[in-house]
Amino acid sequence: METKVITNEEVAQQRNKQQLKRKWKREAIAYAFISPWLIGFLCFIIGPMIASLYLSFTNYDLLSSPKWVGFDNYITMFTDDPRFWTSLKVTFKFVFISVPLKLAFALFIAMLFVRPRKGVGIYRSIYYIPSIVGGSVAVAVMWKQLFGREGAINGLLGYFGIEGQNWIASPDYALSTLIILVVWQFGSPMLIFLAGLKQIPSELYEAAAVDGANKFSQFFRITIPMLTPVIFFNLVMQLISGFMTFTQSFLITAGGPLDRTLFYAVYLYEKGFTHFQMGYASAMAWILLIIVAVFTALIFRSSSAWVYYESEGGK
Amino acid sequence: MKQKPLHNTFFHGFVILFGIAMIYPILWTFASSLKPENDIFTKSASLIPSELKWDNYLKGWDGFGDITFGTFFLNSTFVTILVVIGTLFSSTLVAFGFARLQFKFKNILFICLLATLMLPSQVTLIPQYILFHKLGWVNTFFPLIVPAFIGGVPFFIFLMVQFIRGIPRELDEAATIDGCSTFGIFWNIVLPLTKPALATVSIFSFYWTWDDFMTPLIYLNDTKLFTVSLGLRLFSDPSAITAWGPLFAMSIASLIPTFLIFLFFQKYLVEGMATTGLK
Numbered sequence: 001m002e003t004k005v006i007t008n009e010e011v012a013q014q015r016n017k018q019q020l021k022r023k024w025k026r027e028a029i030a031y032a033f034i035s036p037w038l039i040g041f042l043c044f045i046i047g048p049m050i051a052s053l054y055l056s057f058t059n060y061d062l063l064s065s066p067k068w069v070g071f072d073n074y075i076t077m078f079t080d081d082p083r084f085w086t087s088l089k090v091t092f093k094f095v096f097i098s099v100p101l102k103l104a105f106a107l108f109i110a111m112l113f114v115r116p117r118k119g120v121g122i123y124r125s126i127y128y129i130p131s132i133v134g135g136s137v138a139v140a141v142m143w144k145q146l147f148g149r150e151g152a153i154n155g156l157l158g159y160f161g162i163e164g165q166n167w168i169a170s171p172d173y174a175l176s177t178l179i180i181l182v183v184w185q186f187g188s189p190m191l192i193f194l195a196g197l198k199q200i201p202s203e204l205y206e207a208a209a210v211d212g213a214n215k216f217s218q219f220f221r222i223t224i225p226m227l228t229p230v231i232f233f234n235l236v237m238q239l240i241s242g243f244m245t246f247t248q249s250f251l252i253t254a255g256g257p258l259d260r261t262l263f264y265a266v267y268l269y270e271k272g273f274t275h276f277q278m279g280y281a282s283a284m285a286w287i288l289l290i291i292v293a294v295f296t297a298l299i300f301r302s303s304s305a306w307v308y309y310e311s312e313g314g315k
Numbered sequence: 316m317k318q319k320p321l322h323n324t325f326f327h328g329f330v331i332l333f334g335i336a337m338i339y340p341i342l343w344t345f346a347s348s349l350k351p352e353n354d355i356f357t358k359s360a361s362l363i364p365s366e367l368k369w370d371n372y373l374k375g376w377d378g379f380g381d382i383t384f385g386t387f388f389l390n391s392t393f394v395t396i397l398v399v400i401g402t403l404f405s406s407t408l409v410a411f412g413f414a415r416l417q418f419k420f421k422n423i424l425f426i427c428l429l430a431t432l433m434l435p436s437q438v439t440l441i442p443q444y445i446l447f448h449k450l451g452w453v454n455t456f457f458p459l460i461v462p463a464f465i466g467g468v469p470f471f472i473f474l475m476v477q478f479i480r481g482i483p484r485e486l487d488e489a490a491t492i493d494g495c496s497t498f499g500i501f502w503n504i505v506l507p508l509t510k511p512a513l514a515t516v517s518i519f520s521f522y523w524t525w526d527d528f529m530t531p532l533i534y535l536n537d538t539k540l541f542t543v544s545l546g547l548r549l550f551s552d553p554s555a556i557t558a559w560g561p562l563f564a565m566s567i568a569s570l571i572p573t574f575l576i577f578l579f580f581q582k583y584l585v586e587g588m589a590t591t592g593l594k
Contacts, residue, residue: 026416026417026418027418027419029416029497029498030412030416030417030418030421031412031418033408033409033411033412033416033497033501034408034409034412034413034418034424036404036405036408036409036464036465036466037405037409037428037465037466037469037472038424039465040405040462040465040466040467041427041428041431041466043446043465044439044443044462044465044467045431045434045439047442047446048438048439048441048442048443048446049438049439049442051442051445052438052439052441052442055441055442062445062448112326112329112330117323117326119327119330123330123331123334124585125577125581126334126337126338127334127337128581128584128585129337129338129341129577130337130338130340130341132522132573132577132584133341133526133570133573133574135523135526135528136525136526136528136544136569136570136573137526137528137543137544137545137547137548137551137566137569138344138547138566138567138569138570139340141547141551141562141563141566142340142341142343142344142563142566143340144551145344145347145559145563146340146343150355152339152340152343152360153360154360155360155361156360158360159360184337184340191585236433240433240435243435244435244436244437246529247528247529250528251528251548251551265437268437269529272440272441272444273444273533278441278445281441282441282442284437285435285437285438285440285441286438288435288437288438289434289435289437289438292433292435293433296433
């Protein structure tokens with residue numbers, strides 16, 4: 001009798017041990033799977049973020065060790081660095097003009113392509129091409145020539161008897177050429193809109209048509225509300241990448257003329273990697289992070305008011 | 316609903332005209348790459364060269380001094396292939412972990428992953444540079460390649476998570492009952508079903524690496540190590556420019572891999588864009 005009880009306890013203990021062991025094994029396996037990202041996250045995201053926060057309170061030129069200066073970098077930035085304000089102004093102007101334009105084009109073209117017609121597949125591909133090459137140095141080279149004094153745009157204007165100018169070097173137009181370059185790449189949001197449009201049940205339009213709603217009110221009362229989750233996604237993605245724009249300005253206008261295209265990321269690069277003011281550049285990076293975080297938070301907060309999610313809570 | 320023929324004509328007319336305007340810059344660059352030097356500026360807007368100068372390509376390929384564009388293409392190809400491999404490695408493993416396995420802190424870690432999607436790269440840029448500098452990796456390919464192996468682009472992990480979540484769990488469960496290990500399920504069951512997503516991830520990671528300018532700009536100083544992006548930039552430096560034709564020729568050459576992939580795999584690109592955008 002006694003021996004049996006003991007064995008029962010032993011068995012239970014054994015089972016517990018095994019369960020615990022199995023649980024640990026399961027955890028270990030799961031962590032092994034995510035370890036590549038986890039290592040990267042700790043070493044290349046969290047670590048550097050902390051380091052960059054610390055550096056933002058120092059002067060650091062990569063050669064001598066960082067010197068603590070408290071809030072000096074931030075104070076200088078806001079009170080004694082007009083180029084910082086210029087870069088903010090340029091970036092905001094760029095983002096607030098290019099993002100809505102790009103999304104409007106994307107939606108407009110997506111609406112044209114939503115109904116299956118002959119050739120739509122080919123058209124869609126052609127309209128998407130600028131998006132796949134847009135970030136390359138080749139396109140930057142191309143743009144610089146296209147809008148240069150003797151470039152193709154002036155050649156085309158010449159046919160209409162209009163005398164052009166060097167658009168890239170003009171303080172009034174340089175930023176516009178970069179905005180056109182970004183809007184030109186509306187292909188990705190277009191494809192996302194297209195997928196969203198195809199999800200809208202056609203019964204909605206049929207019912208609306210029966211009730212006598214014209215195309216115009218169908219667009220504003222069905223299409224737009226049903227598309228809001230997609231608009232939301234596109235808006236967040238485009239805003240973030242807009243604030244980070246670097247290559248085009250760096251290569252095409254080099255921030256000029258007269259700092260009219262001095263994007264925030266370009267100025268940050270200049271501070272960090274031309275002047276080796278790593279502390280100052282880190283402080284700028286944190287201000288950028290705060291700006292992006294505030295905008296993202298605002299969009300997310302406001303989304304409950306204007307983004308329509310289907311009842312099943314499906315995202 | 317039937318289309319009125321007039322409406323149709325209008326549609327095609329508009330779309331074709333606008334489409335030509337869209338790809339005009341690319342066609343124009345291609346045409347310019349074949350134009351003789353004086354054509355480029357005198358007939359700047361034209362798409363038809365007065366004579367075909369294929370040797371612009373040969374001249375461009377010669378590059379600078381003893382370094383040809385061949386070197387840049389080899390460097391870019393090497394980096395890009397390794398980055399694609401690294402991205403596939405890390406994104407599939409990690410995505411499987413998040414989509415299928417249970418572990419402590421999973422939710423909070425997934426939120427971290429999503430948050431990094433929106434993190435401006437500038438925030439980590441400088442400390443990363445200092446880190447790589449201290450490791451002696453500046454002027455090597457390591458800073459370009461290593462991040463891919465440790466989930467450097469969280470977007471790809473996110474894309475794979477979404478895709479794996481869509482694969483029915485019954486398959487894994489059946490395999491577990493049959494005594495399949497976790498890795499076995501990943502390798503034999505889930506991975507083969509993710510092929511379309513793998514294609515999408517590969518294509519995007521190829522594009523972004525091939526076109527990347529900022530990372531090589533920061534980490535590579537030696538002309539011998541330059542990628543195509545840096546080589547082109549060197550070539551287009553206003554102080555060095557003597558020959559426009561060859562510059563355009565090399566610009567077009569740098570886009571050829573991009574176009575070829577688009578031509579053959581655009582289905583995966585288009586579908587990939589659509590699924591990531593919606594979910």
